[in-house]
Amino acid sequence: MYILVVKSYLTGSFPRSEQLIEATRAAIRGKTSPSAAEEAFRRDLAKLIQLQTQAGLDFFVDGQLNWQDLFRPFSELFTGIQLGSLVRWFDNNTFYRKPVVVDRVRFIGTTLERYFRHRLLPPNCAKKAILPGPYTFAAMSQNIAYQSIADLVDDIAHSLRETVTQLRESGYCYFQFNEPYICFGKTTESELNMLKDALETCTKGIGEKTALQIYFGDPSSFLDAILDYPIDCVGLDFYAMSADSLSEHDFTKELGCGCIDGRNSLLESSDDLKKLVAKIEEDVDPDSIFLCPNCDLEFLPHSIAEKKLRILSEASRAIG
Amino acid sequence: MRGLEKLFPVQEIGSLPKAPWLLSYLRGKPVTQADLDHLEKWSSISGFEAKTDVLSILSEPKTFDSERRIRNLASLFALRFLESAGLDYVYDGEANRIEMYEHPIRHSQGFEFYGHVRSFDDRYYRKAACVRKVGFREAYHLSEFENVKQNARRKVKVPVTGPYTLADWSFNEYYQNRLSGRYNDLRKLKLEAKRDFILDLAKEVIRPNLLALANAGAEWIQIDEPALTTKPEEVPFFVEAFNECTSKIRCKFSIHICYSDYRRLYPQILELKNCSQLALEFANRAGSLSDAYGQLNLLNEYGDKREIGLGVADVHVDTIETPGAIRDRIGFAVKTLGDPSRIYVNPDCGLRTRTWDIAYGKLCSIFSGAELARQQMA
Numbered sequence: 001m002y003i004l005v006v007k008s009y010l011t012g013s014f015p016r017s018e019q020l021i022e023a024t025r026a027a028i029r030g031k032t033s034p035s036a037a038e039e040a041f042r043r044d045l046a047k048l049i050q051l052q053t054q055a056g057l058d059f060f061v062d063g064q065l066n067w068q069d070l071f072r073p074f075s076e077l078f079t080g081i082q083l084g085s086l087v088r089w090f091d092n093n094t095f096y097r098k099p100v101v102v103d104r105v106r107f108i109g110t111t112l113e114r115y116f117r118h119r120l121l122p123p124n125c126a127k128k129a130i131l132p133g134p135y136t137f138a139a140m141s142q143n144i145a146y147q148s149i150a151d152l153v154d155d156i157a158h159s160l161r162e163t164v165t166q167l168r169e170s171g172y173c174y175f176q177f178n179e180p181y182i183c184f185g186k187t188t189e190s191e192l193n194m195l196k197d198a199l200e201t202c203t204k205g206i207g208e209k210t211a212l213q214i215y216f217g218d219p220s221s222f223l224d225a226i227l228d229y230p231i232d233c234v235g236l237d238f239y240a241m242s243a244d245s246l247s248e249h250d251f252t253k254e255l256g257c258g259c260i261d262g263r264n265s266l267l268e269s270s271d272d273l274k275k276l277v278a279k280i281e282e283d284v285d286p287d288s289i290f291l292c293p294n295c296d297l298e299f300l301p302h303s304i305a306e307k308k309l310r311i312l313s314e315a316s317r318a319i320g
Numbered sequence: 321m322r323g324l325e326k327l328f329p330v331q332e333i334g335s336l337p338k339a340p341w342l343l344s345y346l347r348g349k350p351v352t353q354a355d356l357d358h359l360e361k362w363s364s365i366s367g368f369e370a371k372t373d374v375l376s377i378l379s380e381p382k383t384f385d386s387e388r389r390i391r392n393l394a395s396l397f398a399l400r401f402l403e404s405a406g407l408d409y410v411y412d413g414e415a416n417r418i419e420m421y422e423h424p425i426r427h428s429q430g431f432e433f434y435g436h437v438r439s440f441d442d443r444y445y446r447k448a449a450c451v452r453k454v455g456f457r458e459a460y461h462l463s464e465f466e467n468v469k470q471n472a473r474r475k476v477k478v479p480v481t482g483p484y485t486l487a488d489w490s491f492n493e494y495y496q497n498r499l500s501g502r503y504n505d506l507r508k509l510k511l512e513a514k515r516d517f518i519l520d521l522a523k524e525v526i527r528p529n530l531l532a533l534a535n536a537g538a539e540w541i542q543i544d545e546p547a548l549t550t551k552p553e554e555v556p557f558f559v560e561a562f563n564e565c566t567s568k569i570r571c572k573f574s575i576h577i578c579y580s581d582y583r584r585l586y587p588q589i590l591e592l593k594n595c596s597q598l599a600l601e602f603a604n605r606a607g608s609l610s611d612a613y614g615q616l617n618l619l620n621e622y623g624d625k626r627e628i629g630l631g632v633a634d635v636h637v638d639t640i641e642t643p644g645a646i647r648d649r650i651g652f653a654v655k656t657l658g659d660p661s662r663i664y665v666n667p668d669c670g671l672r673t674r675t676w677d678i679a680y681g682k683l684c685s686i687f688s689g690a691e692l693a694r695q696q697m698a
Contacts (some may be wrong), residue, residue, distance in 0.1 A: 018435055024442045068441045086440055088579070091550040093489050095440035218507075242505040264510070265434060265449045265491035272500070279504070300491075301435030301447065 005288035006277070006320035007058040008312050011176065011213050011235060011256065012130060012296030013070075014063030015305050020044045041065055045120050051306060052125075055313030058290075059128035059174045062117040069096035070132045070178060071140070073115035078159045080105040084142050090180060090216045092263070092299060099141040105155040107162035118170045129172045133179030133212065134160055134198035135191065140181055150194055157198035164206055176211040176235070177202065180295075182226075183217030183240075192225045200230050211235055211256055215295040220245035227252055237294035239263070243279055251284035258294030260312050265304045273315040291316045327660050327697060328650055328690040329408040331629060333576055333599060334420065334479040334544060335670030336401070336413025336679060341378060342394040346387065351378045359397075362676060366400035391416050392467050399471055405680055406687030409477045409540070414670070416464040420481045420544060421489050422446055428525045429455035430494065449491035454520050459532035469537055477540040478533055482575070483521035483565060484558040488547035492517045515557045522561035530569055540572040542599060546669075549580035555588045566594040574599055574629065578669045582615045586622050599629025601668035602649070604636055609652045616656045628653065631668035632689065633682040638674065640681040646689020647696060660697055665690050 016024070023040035026032040048063045067073055069089070075081045080103035086095040113119065121127055134157040138149055146152040164175050182195060203210045211233035212226065218241035219226055226234055227249060235256025257280065259273050277289060291312055297305040339362075341355035356375075363371040370393050377390045398413030417423035422445075425431045430452040436444035465478055496513035503509035533541060543566075548558055566573050574597035577585070582600060589598075598619075605612035619628065632649045633641050646665070654660045665686055671679040 015438070021436055021442075021444055028442055088550065093445075093547065093550075094438060097440075239506050239510055242507055244505060259506075261506075261510075264493070264496065266493040266496050269500070275504075276506075298438055301437060304434055 006291060006316055007288060008055070008291040008316035009057050009059040009128060009174075010052070010061045010063070010297065010309070010312075011215075011258070011292045011294075012064070012178065012262070013067060013298040014048055014061075014065065014296075015298040015300055015302045016065060017044050017047070017302045020065070042120065045117060049120075049122060051309050053122070055309055056317065057313070058126065060121050060125040061128050061130060062121060064115075064130060064296075067115060071099045071137060072097065073111075074132070074137070074159075075099060076111050077107065077109050077115070077163065078105050078156075079103060079108055080145060081141070087140075090184065094299065096140075099137070101141050101143045101145045101152060103145050105152070105159050107159040109163060109166055112163070112166055113170075116167055116170070116172070118167075118172060126174065127172045128174035128176060129164070129167045130176045130178060130213075131160055131163065133177040133182070133195070134202060135195040136179050136181035153194050153198050154201070157201035160202050164202060168206060168208055172208070174209045174211070175203070175206070176213050177231075178213045178215075180214065180216045183214055183219040187219075187222055189225075192222055196225070196229050203230055209233070211254075211290075213256060213258075213295075215258060216240055218242075218245075220248070223249050233290060235290070235292060238276065239294050243276060243283070246280060247283035249284065251286045253286065254288045254290065255280065255284070255286040256290045256292050258292055259315075260291070260293040260308050262293040262295040262297045262305075262308075263299045265300060267304075267307055268311050268315070270311070270315050270318050273311075274319055277319050291319070327663070327694050329664050330406060330683075330687050330690050331409035331477060331599075331664050331666045332402055332407055332411060332413070332683070333542075333629075333666050333668070333670050334411075334414055335417075335672035336398050336415070337672050337674065337676060338415065339394050339397055339676075341374065342390060342415070345378055345382060345390055348382055358676070362397070362401060365680070366397070366404040368397050368400045370396055395464060395467055396471050399468060401676070401680065402683065403472075403474055405683035407683065408474055409664075410468075410472055410474045411477060411479060412464060412468050413672075414479065416467075419445075420479075420670075421486065422448075424460055424481050424486060424525070424529075425490065427457055427460035429453075429457050431490065434491075447489065447491065450487075450494050450517060452494055453524075454494075454517070455524050456528040459529055461529060462532050462536060465533055465536060465538060475540070476538070477542055477574075478538050479542045479544055479576070480526070480529065480533070482543040482545040482548075482558070483518050483526045483561045484554070485545050485547040486521055486525075487514060487518045488550065488554075490517075495520070511553075514554065515560075518554075518557045518561045519564060522565040526561075527565040527569075530565055530571070534569045534571040538571055540574070542574045542576050543595075544576045546576075546578050548575075548577050549582070549584040552584040555585055559588050559591045562595065563591070563593050569594070572596050574627070576600075576629065576669075578631070579604065582618055586618055586624075590622060590624060595626065597627035597629055597664065598624075599631075599664070599666060601631040603631050603634040603641065603668050609648065613649065613652050613656065616653055619657060625662070627662045627664060628657065629664045629666050632665050633667040633686055635667050635669045635671050635674060635682075638678050640678065641685050641689070643685050643688035643692050646686055647692035650690065650693040651696060654693075654697070 027037035084098035213235035215237035233254035395412035578601035
């Protein structure tokens with residue numbers, strides 16, 4: 001008898017606790033030292049590790065607690081990128097600093113450990129690194145250095161590949177690329193091909209698990225192209241697309257089932273999640289399913305994100 | 321068409337920074353010399369007549385009553401500030417409000433605040449969840465309006481945060497839970513629940529507030545909807561909600577929208593039944609005049625004959641636009657729309673992120689630029 005393998009993990013940044021928010025504010029105002037803020041970061045990460053341990057998640061993340069947005073660390077880790085103006089983050093009431101590409105993008109990575117905090121994760125846990133997808137990174141930047149976006153995507157992909165290589169040496173065994181932009185607006189065949197080539201560059205021969213996380217939009221019209229990408233798992237946002245549309249595709253990958261809504265505080269019921277997974281299993285029969293949030297949980301207050309993580313754990317145990 | 325002297329009336333959009341002496345007092349901190357200097361300087365410039373009343377309260381311990389009195393004085397202080405910059409339509413810089421989201425939510429039924437959510441970098445805002453059916457608790461702008469109306473020396477326009485933005489910036493628990501089980505498709509469930517939420521806010525919260533303001537003599541209410549264009553598929557929900565909350569209320573209504581692709585509003589926005597003006601941000605946009613103000617052409621394209629509130633000053637930078645630059649922006653709008661009588665001028669958005677000096681400089685420049693544009697038309 002076929003048994004569906006159900007695992008679980010987080011897919012993005014975790015919100016800071018009220019204590020950490022206060023500590024970072026105090027540091028900015030010069031009321032505490034930067035080291036006091038760093039201590040608060042470490043306390044938050046220790047709590048997040050504890051939550052992931054209790055939840056029995058299959059891969060651990062560091063919550064990207066000190067990332068100001070998905071691209072910010074890379075203005076330090078890569079050459080050629082400066083910080084631009086604040087721009088809305090998709091359709092959220094949240095903003096990011098638009099990277100401005102002023103020169104050739106190259107990996108330097110000297111501060112890698114500042115943003116990928118594997119040393120603070122438990123030594124024996126399976127570690128997952130979350131990275132911006134190469135196409136989303138390029139498309140959401142202001143490019144004043146490259147002749148074409150394809151050239152920029154290519155250099156970002158090579159730089160991400162070097163990032164992945166170093167992180168693998170640090171013990172990461174799962175690499176997730178976040179690509180929300182690919183379903184933002186009208187997606188063209190050339191964009192899909194560009195992303196495919198870039199993912200090939202990012203992942204070829206690394207010998208570890210990889211995932212493409214797509215959220216805030218509905219990629220069902222080009223899902224076949226996505227399923228042909230050189231990645232192991234496709235993560236989808238079932239609050240932005242219908243699970244019904246999966247039945248039209250031969251789902252040849254693992255599925256990241258984005259069923260915990262990172263953008264609403266309403267707590268999901270185990271029954272609803274069970275029904276969703278049963279439907280997916282019936283319709284597309286993937287090799288395995290990773291139950292996960294549809295996107296970052298940082299759109300929620302910290303206390304709600306903690307509750308959502310527990311629901312993820314309960315659902316995973318109940319279904320698995 | 322208006323007479324030439326009436327062309328290009330200058331209006332504010334909403335917020336001003338909170339006066340530093342007000343913040344010190346509300347936070348229970350000692351009033352500093354810098355606070356007193358601010359009070360002195362701007363009282364002198366604006367002709368604010370109640371400086372001694374402020375000083376008297378600043379020396380009192382904070383009580384519920386003293387807080388109410390100093391907030392009203394801060395409202396008058398902002399009113400005189402705007403009047404002295406030459407504006408034709410004024411309010412009080414939202415001096416009585418926490419901010420445009422939290423204030424209406426805290427004064428309505430059905431919401432709970434869970435904690436902070438990041439806006440950007442290390443900036444956060446308190447985001448509420450709708451946990452019960454929304455309802456009217458009180459006319460939360462009435463007292464401030466009566467205060468402004470009693471003291472204003474210019475015409476008054478009241479800014480009110482709209483139902484779409486309040487819904488979009490809140491978590492939707494109640495309405496989504498109510499529909500749970502009716503849809504297998506989570507996306508559809510979320511969308512339908514959002515529509516219910518927006519419409520209930522329009523009917524149960526915003527409309528009673530608008531009625532209270534109109535009954536108290538408000539002649540012009542601006543509905544602020546900065547979230548409107550973030551989800552184009554939801555623009556019809558806004559149109560339905562706007563029509564629901566403004567129907568048969570005898571008052572001029574306008575909407576303010578900013579930092580958006582306005583194309584996403586059309587053609588649905590043509591269905592707004594009681595909206596006389598679109599007050600839009602433009603000055604923040606990069607490039608030439610036609611790059612920045614090119615979307616004005618949408619009004620021509622769709623035969624939209626409403627007034628425009630033309631954003632002529634960028635509220636995100638400290639550089640003060642010259643009167644000549646503002647004249648040229650108005651001139652471009654006249655050329656595009658053809659009818660100068662439809663054009664009002666304003667900052668792109670509320671000025672609360674600028675200092676008082678910068679805000680005043682920008683407002684005075686808008687006033688002078690409008691005057692230059694009038695001369696050019698003469």
